[in-house]
Amino acid sequence: MEANRPTSVLIVGGVAAGMSAAARARRLDEHARITVVERGDHVSFANCGLPYHVGGDIDDADDLIVHTPETLRAALGIDVRTRHEAVALDTVARTLTVRTDAGTRLLHSDALILAPGARAVRPPIPGLDSPRxxxxxxxxxxxxxxxxxxxxxxxxxxxxxxxxxxxxxxxxxxxxxxxxxxxxxxxxxxxxxxxxxxxxxxxxxxxxxxxxxxxxxxxxxxxxxxxxxxxxxxxxxxxxxxxxxxGTVPDTAVFEDAGIACERGAIVVDEHGRTSAPGAWAVGDAAQATDPVTGARRPVALAGPTNRAGRLVADDIMRPDTARPLPVPIGTAIAQVGDLTVALTGANHRDLAASGTGFHTVHLHPKQHAGYFPGAATIHLAVHFRAGDGRLLGAQAVGADGVDKRIDVLATALRAGLAVGDLIDLDLAYAPPYSQAKDPVNIAGLVGSNVLDGTLRLWHAHDLDAVLAEALVLDVRTRAEYDAGHLDAAMLVPHTELRERVGEIRTATAGRPVRVLCESGVRSNLAHRILAQAGFDSAALSGGMMTLRAALGGRLAAVAH
Structure with a gap:
């Protein structure tokens, strides 16, 4: 037994964080007494799979059970006690009082890991106690x-x-x-x-x-x-x-009452998960994290970061000299919605604006693989990056195929601290059934780099009212696309006719700026380069009409037909 290594570890809460910590602690020390107390009936289950059991995708509820107390005892020698609810903590005596079916018990530990998770928010709605x-x-x-x-x-x-x-x-x-x-x-x-x-x-x-x-x-x-x-x-x-x-809130009242520092209910921890109490760590949905992009302090209720953090807390307890700090979650998440996949990583537009961060956003609508290969489908992609140095801040995407791959690449790039221009050089796998020679992630880098160096100037859907009041809107799509739906105030000049009609456009602007749009942003980029080099105050609509329709929804009918 190494000096100062705890002989007993007590973990409050199982499932992701608690069981990850317990399993890692056992792998690092075969002799420590490891006890997990869980107030529910199941200590290790796939909570992310619950909606899919309700819907029938996962037919048998038992398939959601990852481990039982018996399997954990057999495989890892962990003492798992279900239906044990923590009701009091003495941080000086290092004792935990738990309520069981047989009454209360007092448990002692050298090291305490708090992984109580979160509880469901119950709004003050009359009738919410209905059995339905x-x-x-x-x-x-x-x-x-x-x-x-x-x-x-x-x-x-x-x-x-x-x-x-x-x-x-x-x-x-x-x-x-x-x-x-x-x-x-x-x-x-x-x-x-x-x-x-x-x-x-x-x-x-x-x-x-x-x-x-x-x-x-x-x-x-x-x-x-x-x-x-x-x-x-x-x-x-x-x-x-x-x-x-x-939604949920951290389930930490017992520990806050015991004097452990909390902020808005979340347990305050340092870079190794240590709490304000000696010999106590916290991890998972109940522990506070600082957003690496915006600086916001809040818990992150995501399974991946929670599992990884549990492991690292066990490292800090069992071998603190070599334990790595807990990485700050960047908030990568994904969901299936019908035939679509939607995913995000990092900060969103709203939080970036609220934080005062100067940033740019590019909107793209590439195909997930070569357009000539059967099954090509559009990915709607938005990438946020910092003004000035171009450091990646966040990304979101939705589409029928290929979304998970792109968000995972962008999440990795964000974690690595890459700038948007670095995306150009990522050497990503290509074959016609899987991608394009310029992957959507590479394209995001190309467009973002053009924005940073001034080659491309953008306007956005949220600028529409100001644009309609102050600028000439130039639609550079085809006549057929224009007739199928356009902004009422837009002047149609297909991009293939633009060079020959520059004089006509100059007359129409009457000294005003010109704001260009197309269907997805590609042709308006070309048009912007022509107009900018002809001396116009020009900008192209980020993501084109595809983004404008999505951003405005039903409000578009007031300015378009």
Whole structure:
């Protein structure tokens, strides 16, 4: 036994962070006494798979169970105690009081790891205690919802359009149920930028989901056969089952009461996961992290970072001299929505603007593989990077194929501290069924580099009102594209005619700036170069009409036909 290595490790909470820490601690020390207490019935289960059991993709709930106390004891020699709830902590005596079915017990440890996770937010909605209302946090929750659907429930209301809410709504809709999805945010998956979320919303509607954004549930009225939810916009929704997916908060009250430093409920930790109490570490959904892009301090409830952090906390306990610091999560996430995949990494437009960071955004709509190869599909991609040095800040994408690959590459580049211009040189795999000779990630680098060095000047969908008031809008698409839908104020000059009609455009501007648009941004880039070199105050619409339609949604009808 190495000097100063703890002989006993007590872990509060299992699942991702706790069990990752326990398993790593055992691999590093065969002789330490490792105990895990978990208040639920399952200590190691796939909580990310819960919506898919509800929807029927995962048929047997037992498939969600990764390990049981018996298998953990046999494989790792870990003492796992379920239905043990932490109710008090003495940081001086290093004792934890737990409530069990047989009464309370006092446990002691040399090293304490707090991985209590988070609890579901329960808004103050009258009627929320109806038996038809369930959260989706445990295997039992998923089994109950699945049983209700199997037993004939035909209508469902999902409150909250975050990742769990959207995945649950999609799963139930694919079962053939009538599903309503309600959220106060203006679009589903609020961490997404609006133009990316537009495609998610459209796919949910295509699946038959009754999407209600910008409103909330005011009250729930239980009925004999179904409940009725009254929304703040005055409408009502009837449902046989109601899924509460309004987010989570760190489940840390016991430890905050014990004097462990917390901020807005999240346990404050250092770069190794150490808390303010000697001999105590915290990890997972209940621990605070600092956003590496915006500096915001908040917990990050994502399985990947949580599992990795649990391992590193165990390293700091068992071999502190060589333990690596916990990497700060950059927030990479992905979801399936019908036939689409949506993913993001790093900061979004809203958070960057709120942080005061100077940044640029490029919007692209490349194919996921060679356009001439069958099955080519569009990826809608947005990349944010810092003004000045071009350092990557975030990216989002949605499409039918190839989204996961691109976001994973961009997440790796962001973690490595690369600038947008560095994306040009990434040597990515190419063959016609898989990519293009210039991968969408390479293209993002090319466009971003042009923005940084001034070769390309952009205007954005959110600039539309100012552009219509102050500039000549030049549409450089074909006549057929223009006739199919265009901005009312736009002047049509196809990009192939631009050089011959520069004089006509100069007359039409009457000294005003000219703001160019096309369908996706490619032709307007060409047009901008011609106009800029002819002396015009020119800029091209980032992402073209494809991004403008997605960003404005129904509001586009007021300025276009």
């Amino acid at each position: 209302v369930r959260t989706l946090r445990t295997v039992e929750d998923a089994a109950a919802l699945r049983a209700a659907a199997d037993d004939g429930a035909r209508t469902a209301l999902v409150i909250g359009a975050g990742f769990i809410g959207v995945e649950t709504a999609e799963s139930l809709a694919r079962r053939g149920m009538d599903v309503s999805l309600v959220d106060t945010a203006p679009h589903p998956l609020p961490p997404l930028d609006g133009d990316i979320a537009h495609h998610v919303a459209a796919e949910l509607v295509r699946l038959g989901v009754d999407l209600r954004t910008g409103t909330a549930v005011a009250r729930i009225t239980p009925g004999a056969d179904r409940d009725t939810a009254t929304l703040t916009d005055g409408t009502t929704v009837e449902a046989d089952m109601i899924v509460l997916a309004t």
